Amino acid sequence: MRLTRRSLVAASMAAPLIARPLHAQGAWPQRQIRWVVPFPPAGTADILSRLLAERVAARLGQPVVVDNRAGAGGTLAGAIVAQARGDTHTVMVSNFAPHGVSPSLFAKIGYDAERDFTHMALFGALPMVIAVNPNLPAQNIQEFIALARQRGAALNMAYGGNGTASHLIGLIFHRAAGISPTFVPYRGAGPALVDVLAGTVECIIETLPAALGHIRAGRLRALAVSSATRSIVLPDVPTFTEIGLAEATGVNWFGFCGPPGLPEPVVARWLQELREVLNLPEVRDRLVERGGSVCLNSSWASPKCIPTLVRPPSELMAAR
Numbered sequence: 001m002r003l004t005r006r007s008l009v010a011a012s013m014a015a016p017l018i019a020r021p022l023h024a025q026g027a028w029p030q031r032q033i034r035w036v037v038p039f040p041p042a043g044t045a046d047i048l049s050r051l052l053a054e055r056v057a058a059r060l061g062q063p064v065v066v067d068n069r070a071g072a073g074g075t076l077a078g079a080i081v082a083q084a085r086g087d088t089h090t091v092m093v094s095n096f097a098p099h100g101v102s103p104s105l106f107a108k109i110g111y112d113a114e115r116d117f118t119h120m121a122l123f124g125a126l127p128m129v130i131a132v133n134p135n136l137p138a139q140n141i142q143e144f145i146a147l148a149r150q151r152g153a154a155l156n157m158a159y160g161g162n163g164t165a166s167h168l169i170g171l172i173f174h175r176a177a178g179i180s181p182t183f184v185p186y187r188g189a190g191p192a193l194v195d196v197l198a199g200t201v202e203c204i205i206e207t208l209p210a211a212l213g214h215i216r217a218g219r220l221r222a223l224a225v226s227s228a229t230r231s232i233v234l235p236d237v238p239t240f241t242e243i244g245l246a247e248a249t250g251v252n253w254f255g256f257c258g259p260p261g262l263p264e265p266v267v268a269r270w271l272q273e274l275r276e277v278l279n280l281p282e283v284r285d286r287l288v289e290r291g292g293s294v295c296l297n298s299s300w301a302s303p304k305c306i307p308t309l310v311r312p313p314s315e316l317m318a319a320r
Helices: 005-015 045-059 072-082 096-107 141-154 164-178 189-198 208-216 264-278 282-288 313-318
Strands: 033-037 065-066 090-095 118-132 157-158 183-185 201-205 219-227 251-258 293-297
Touching: 033 072, 033 118, 045 065, 045 118, 045 208, 045 251, 045 282, 072 090, 072 096, 072 118, 072 157, 090 096, 096 164, 096 251, 118 141, 118 157, 118 164, 118 208, 118 264, 141 219, 157 164, 164 183, 164 201, 164 251, 189 201, 189 208, 201 208, 208 219, 251 264, 264 282, 264 293
Parallel strands: 033 065, 033 090, 157 183, 157 201
Antiparallel strands: 090 251, 118 201, 118 219, 118 251, 118 293
């Protein structure tokens, strides 16, 4: 079957779900809940998960344990959850990578991104940022592009793994800017940032919350963001559109899902608790402070949440 932009967007958003009435809750949850994160600690998915899981646990009256299962563009975690049919105490952060792009990039991932999950909601849309080690002689994005054109493959750029938002948006940015640095894959943002901070790799493209603390501390220099408008937390940093590279504009989205066949009362309870937690001022403030937008959309149809960048594999491979 020919892959099209429309089919990939449909796959990335999976099966739409309408809001469901809250039925009797019964005895659920009865034990500890496993919250699977498809990337290592210190990345955006991990940061969001730990912020939410702690507060959800208090409301549910059971421990919620964050389980980082990194690798293969998030598909290792996806396979774990897809194969947990019947387990009402396992959930997962869905994402641009394991539920949007990786299913179309890799031949065998162990699950169907639409049918093998109970997709519950989207809850965040976050921009990417291009940042460099301060020792790199590029004070702004124009100087970076000029330097990258000069150095070619001798310049290294870290990203959080194949099939991730940093991979796709990075590739399209490279093509639009006419540069060809060496793309260095990692298992997630955390390990990638370690090497960029150490100067082993000169630059990185990553979801803003993962890099923001280092940017504020002066350990990284932010050059450009991938959102359509400037970030409120980096008001002096231009967007891709402002520098003439609008085609690379896009965000990384984060959602919430569980194994296939979750009972409606369990889904309704999750939506209720997530909505309450996301509406807590302390949670909203912390997410906004990290450069993200927050919503809980169980229909997967809000323009604020829909991923704005999903490209067919043929285009991605041509951008390498």
